[in-house]
Amino acid sequence: MNVQFENIVLEKRAPIAVITINRPKVLNALNAATLDELSLAIEDAAADSSIRVILLTGAGPKAFVAGADISELAGLDEATGREYAMRGQKFSRHMEKLGKPVIACINGFALGGGCELAMACTLRIASDTARLGQPEVKLGVIAGFGGTQRLPRLVGRGAAMKLLLTGAIISANEALHIGLVDEVVPAEELMARAEALALEIAANAPIALQRTMIAVDSGLDLSLDDGLAEEARHFGQCCGSKDKVEGTGAFLAKRPAVWTGE
Numbered sequence: 001m002n003v004q005f006e007n008i009v010l011e012k013r014a015p016i017a018v019i020t021i022n023r024p025k026v027l028n029a030l031n032a033a034t035l036d037e038l039s040l041a042i043e044d045a046a047a048d049s050s051i052r053v054i055l056l057t058g059a060g061p062k063a064f065v066a067g068a069d070i071s072e073l074a075g076l077d078e079a080t081g082r083e084y085a086m087r088g089q090k091f092s093r094h095m096e097k098l099g100k101p102v103i104a105c106i107n108g109f110a111l112g113g114g115c116e117l118a119m120a121c122t123l124r125i126a127s128d129t130a131r132l133g134q135p136e137v138k139l140g141v142i143a144g145f146g147g148t149q150r151l152p153r154l155v156g157r158g159a160a161m162k163l164l165l166t167g168a169i170i171s172a173n174e175a176l177h178i179g180l181v182d183e184v185v186p187a188e189e190l191m192a193r194a195e196a197l198a199l200e201i202a203a204n205a206p207i208a209l210q211r212t213m214i215a216v217d218s219g220l221d222l223s224l225d226d227g228l229a230e231e232a233r234h235f236g237q238c239c240g241s242k243d244k245v246e247g248t249g250a251f252l253a254k255r256p257a258v259w260t261g262e
Contacts, residue, residue: 007034009059010041015052015202016195017045020059027066028058030113032087039091046098049261052202052209054098055194056121057105058114061187064106064130065114073139085144088113092120092146096217099210101201105194106130106181111169116145119154122213124180125194126172127187132180133169153220155179205243206261211235 009020019041021028045051058064076084095102104110104121110132118124118132126132134143134151142148143164152160155178163170175181185193201209211234219227238244242262250257 005037005041007031008037008041010044012045012048012051014048014050016055016198017048017051017053018055018057019045020057021065022059024058024060024062026069027063027109028060028114029066029069030088030117031069031072035087035091039094042091042095042098042102046100052100052206053198054100054102055105055191055198056102056117057107057191057194061108061129063108063114064104064110065117066109067112067114067135070139073141081141081144088116088145092116096120096122097214099213101198101209101213103194103198105190106132106172107187107190109169112136112143112147113145116143116147116150119150119180120146123182123197125183125185125190125197126175126181127190128172128184129187130172130175130181130184131169132172132175133167134164135167135169137165138167151180205238205241205247205257205259207241207243208238208247211238 007021007023009022011018011020019038021030021034021038023029023034042054045054101122104118104124106118106124106126108127108130110118110130112135115132115134134147136143136147143151148164151163154160159178162168172181172184176184183193215231215234219230222230243259246259247257
C-alpha cells in the first residue's frame with residue numbers, strides 16, 4: 001500500500017510496525033480524517049506477513065490521544081452523533097479482532113476517545129507521566145467509542161462507574177493499580193520497553209498468537225463450559241497447522257523455530 005498520510009506516521013521494522021498519531025499541536029486529538037488514516041494503516045500492517053506486532057503511540061511527550069476533536073463533537077446532533085460513535089466503535093472492534101497483537105504505548109494524556117483507543121489494544125504500557133480518563137460527562141455526553149463496555153470488563157463495574165461518572169483523570173500508577181494498564185515505565189524508556197515486549201511476543205508462532213487472542217476475546221462472552229469448548233476448537237486448529245509441526249520439531253531438535261504463520 002502506497003498511501004500518503006497527513007495525521008499519522010506508519011513505520012515498519014519487521015517484525016514490528018509502529019503507528020504514531022501525529023497531531024501534536026492538538027494533543028493528537030482524534031478527528032474523522034485521523035480515524036480513516038488509522039484504519040488504512042492498521043489494514044496495511046495486518047496484511048503484511050512480515051509484521052507480527054503493532055505498536056500504537058502519539059507524537060510528542062504530552063499526549064497519546066487527548067480525546068476527540070471537540071470542534072467536530074460540537075457540531076453533532078442525535079443522528080450524526082450515533083453515526084460518529086458507531087464509526088469509532090467499528091474501528092476499535094476491528095483493531096481488537098485484527099489477529100495481530102496491538103500494544104498501546106501511552107506517552108501522556110489518554111482521555112476520552114484516546115483512553116477508549118488504548119482499551120481496544122491487546123496490551124497497554126504507560127509512561128509514568130501518562131494520565132488516563134473518560135471525562136465525557138463534563139461535555140454533556142458519554143463515552144461513545146466503547147468506554148462504557150470495555151472499561152468495566154477491564155477494571156470491574158465499581159471502578160469503571162467511578163471513572164465514567166466523575167470524569168476523573170487518574171495517574172499511570174493508579175491506572176496500573178486498577179488494571180487499566182499492564183505496565184508503567186519511565187517516560188524515556190517507554191518505546192524501548194514496548195519494542196522489547198513486541199519482539200518477545202513476535203518470537204512465538206503467529207497462528208498460536210492469533211488463536212489465543214480469539215479464544216480469550218470470544219470466551220469473555222461465553223459460559224465457562226462453552227469457553228472451554230471454544231478453547232479446544234482453537235487448540236485443535238493449531239495442532240493441524242504447519243507452525244505446530246515446526247514448533248514441536250524445533251523443540252525436539254533443540255533449534256530455533258522458523259515460523260511461517262501457516
